[in-house]
Structure formats: C-alpha cells, structure tokens
Amino acid sequence: MANLKLSHIYKVYDNGHKAVNDFSIDIADREFIVFVGPSGCGKSTTLRMIAGLETITAGDLFIGDTLVNDMEPKDRDIAMVFQSYALYPHMSVYENMAFGLRNRKMPEAEIKERVMKAAKMLDIVDYLDRKPKQMSGGQRQRVALGRALVRDPKVFLLDEPLSNLDAKLRATMRAEITALHKSLNTTFIYVTHDQVEAMTMGTRIVVMKLGYVQQIDTPMNLYNSPYNIFVAGFIGTPQMNFFDVTLNRYGDKVGVEFSNGDSIDIPYEALSKIDKAYLTGEVPVVFGIRPEHIEISTDGDGLKFIVTGVERLGNETIIYGKLGEVRGEFTMKDEGNSIVVKLIDRDDLAVGDVVYARPKLSKLHFFDKKTEITLIQKIPPYNTIDAQICDGTLKVLGAEVSLPEALGKAAGNIGEAQLIVPPQAIVKGDEFRLKVARIEKADDKNLAYLKDGDHYLFALVDNGVSEGDDYGFSILYDKITVKAGEQVLASPIGDEVSLEGRFSKKERKENGERVLHFYYNIEGYTIEADKENGYKINSIDKDRCYDYTYRYAVDRDRIRTVTDSEDGLDVKILEKLDYGAVCYANVQADDGQTFLIKIDRDYAGDTVRIAFDGSDVSVYSTRIDMKLC
C-alpha cells in the first residue's frame, strides 16, 4: 500500500534522446493507473524509472513520503511483471515464485505459506511442480504475477503483461488482474498500448504521445471530454470521425459548415463555451463525432453520404461511407471525407445506399485546427471581448473606463480592439457590471456565466455569488492580451521572471569538516542555492555544470527591492509600466538581460537593487528544454 508522486520527471537517454518530458502525477494509494499511448511514447521508460531500472534524469519520485530517485530497485518495495514473463526455465513454478523470497532469507515455512496463498489466488496450485515450458502463455503470465504477489509489495508495476496472449485469454486475464487489484488493495501501475485494456482496467489513465503526457483522467472523462485530437482519436473504436469545418453563428443557432458545402445547425446554448472568435465562419475548426453517436436517416436531414462498406458484427454494424461533394447531385470526393458509423441492432444498409448522418447534439466535439486542443473546456481558457480604445479610454462591456497608463501607451488610438481575458483575470470590483445567468461547479471552482448581450463572459466567482445577481467586477489589465485584428498590442505578464546566470560551488570548512555550498551567479549577484538543488544540478550536468548557463525562474512576487547595504542585483530602470492595480518596471542588468519586476509606483530612482532567496528559484537547462529542480 502506497501513494506515489512523480514531480517534473524527465528522461534523457545517453544518446541525447528525450524520452519523457515533465511527467507529473499524484497517484493515490490503491489506484489502478494505466499508462497508454503508441509504441515509443515513453510508457515503459516511465515505468522503469519508477521501478529503479532506469535512472531519472531530472525530477523527483516519491513512494509514500520517501524520495526514491537514488534508491536501489530492491529497496523500493515494488514488484514488476514483464511482458516476457522473465521466468527461470529450469526452475519449477514453485521455485520461480519462491526464488525472490529465498534471496531475502525468508524462513521456508513463510515462503511456503505465501506461495500457496498466491497460487490459490491465481488458480495455479495444480501446476506448482511444472516447469514454465510445460505451461501455456496464460499460465506462465499467472506465474509471473504470482512471483510479484508473494513479495507483498507496496506497488505493482506491470509492463504490457498481456501482449503475448491471444485475444480471448487477454480478455480473461484483464478481468483477473482487475479482480486481483480489488482483492489486494495495492497500488497498480500498468503499461499498455491497447486502449481497450486501458479503458477497462484503469481507475485513471495517463495518455502519452512522443514523451509528453496528453491527458490524465478517468476512462469516462477521457471518452466524453478528450482534451485534444490525439486523445479523442486514440480512445474509442472505431475511431472518432474528424471533419474540417467552420462555425458560423446566426442568432440562437450555430451552423457547422463542412468543406463540401453541407451544414448542420446546432443551438448556440450547446456551444456557449466556445469563444466567440471561433463563431465567425472564418476560423478553421475540426469537428469530431464518434461513430456510435451518429444516427442514420433516409429523410434528407443531415450529412449526405454514400455507403462504401458494411461490417456486420452481430449486434452492431459498422458502416463506412464517403460524404458527398455537392448537395443534391452525388459525387464522391477522393479523400478527407470518410465517415464511419456504428449502428446497434440495425442491418438494413448496403454498399451504394445514399443516406444521411445526424450527429447526436449532446455528443459533439470541436477542436482548434492549429493547436488541436478542444474548444469546449470545463473552464474556458479565455474570453474574447470587443472593445473600443481611444486616447486612453476603454469602451467595453457597456462601460467606459480609463485604461491604465501602460495599456494606453501600447494601444494608442487604435479604435476597434479585442481584449483576450482569462476568467482568472476577472475579479470582484466596480468597473463593470453584468448579470449572472448561471453558475456551474468546475473542479473546485464556481464558474459564472455573465450575460454580455447575446453571449457569455466566463468568470470565477466566490461561493456567495448566485444566479440573477448583478456581478460587479474589474479586469486585471496586466493579465490580458490586447489585439487589433491580428496585431498584438499588449501581452499578459506572467507570474515568473526568467534570469540567465551561472552556477558555482565553494568548499568551506565548518566545525573542522569540509562542506560544499552551491551558488546561482547572476551578473555579480550570488545567491546561495538550496543544497539539495545544488546536488541535483551537479548530478545531472556533472562537472560541466560550472561551464553552463542556466535559466533561473523566480516568482515575480518573491523578488524584493533592497538597500545598498544588502546583497543584490543592480538593475537600471528602462521604463515603468503602470497597470493600475499593479506597477511594473522593465529593468536591465549590466550583462544586458532585461526583465519585468513589480515596483512601487512612487519609486523615484533610475536604478534599483533587487534580491531573492535561493529557495524561491527553479532551475532550467538552457541546452535542452528541461526543469532541473
């Protein structure tokens, strides 16, 4: 029994190949976690790092409360089951299962008790005297499971344990492993490339692609709310259908317009979380619909297509088709217009039939064509708001307010503009007022739909706010983007400052002992690093760490201005940026690097000395995109 924590884990192989990038997850005790993704996406590498069979390049791995990065595999109290079974061919099943326990010098009576208990659970009591080669694949895999089981580990790691078995046996073993997990009450981490295994076994699934985590969620959330096109296409068989479309709003409807000229109408309310910038008919969007969420009709309503293939699987029938190029007269387009439909208990379609597909309106998916990310998120990432900017005045949301000086300067007299405002940048205040149309729980937050004319503005509000309220709010102007068409006039200011610098060590004598100290060096300013982080950088980059340049990220709020008598980095103030609620200075260090710090609006000098603590610094490599600590 144990919980695990993976925090910003990376794996870079000796040949420079980056197999795992910034993998973070908290795994609760007794979860059944599945890592799934196509071959080569980094699943096994991650599992092997947890097992201790592969070193962790950067990041922290905790089992329970213990940091185990450098702990030997045998001390981690985990058991691993491999695809290849890895049984000793010359030993009997009993000996195979007992072997690890003997190595630990466990008394023979206890070994026997454990082996018998595991053999009973796995139904292999009758085979204990056999050699592995006298057993079937499924039985061998049971022995491999048994060998893990007898160790009574805190965590079970399973690497594609069923891929050598035939389909029927795989299905049986899936159920058995799930039952085993339930009866053992132990944490399981299971690697597979098979999405059916992942969906049927996992309490949560980590979907990976090319070394990056795509989404971590429960099976049903992955199925219902895939974060991007990759996850949407990976989970579910047959695969989700994807079509290039544009979305065009008129009144209370949105037309989904296909490239062949067909379109379907959807009530706007169902798509109100899609930012209005996508509803102009001009932005390329990918529409996704699962085969099982399409109804077929012959009455002329829906997307016209010709049936090109029919697969009858008994209770369900899979229909393959091509969308028509032109409405009315039917011609088949060569590519990109395929459609797959899964029908239950219906068997009246034949190749050559021309029919109509009607997507179920509650099951639609839309993705940005470029980023491939879903357009419908629990908490919309931003709102696009139309505004007028003239001479430092902002006309927006039915109010006229003066723009903070920094934005006034950036936007000048631009006239028509768009504000891109994340919900987090809308805070209780008195600049604007809108009616709360609806409140929805999103994760542990309250998402308010604020009625702005014929669409909604999304904000996160306190518990006290209710539907029907007139909600007074302000905008955090330093957290928004101001655009005029494609031209970006102002960008949001992030929470971190990035500084480049070097790394050094000093050996000092303390109480007669030599003690190592590590330092971040930024243009003459020396900050003592947390010892643990110093050792991490040292162990990742070895002796070259003293020649490399690092990127030091510090929370902007943790940077303080100090007096001349204190240690610090002297910077020149190039410009002050007044954003109303907060004031920034664009500053430059002697080595030329510039960055923004928060500063007191009344600060009069043209230089300032800043300082921060080593414990507030995150360190990134500048050679490879990787967080070191």
Ligand code: ADP
């Ligand atoms: P998966 O288990 O998802 O199929 P792996 O974790 O085995 O993927 O591998 C991830 C990537 O790392 C692959 O591109 C693979 O070729 C590469 N890789 C695996 N082991 C090594 C190694 N020892 N040296 C270099 N590259 C490796």
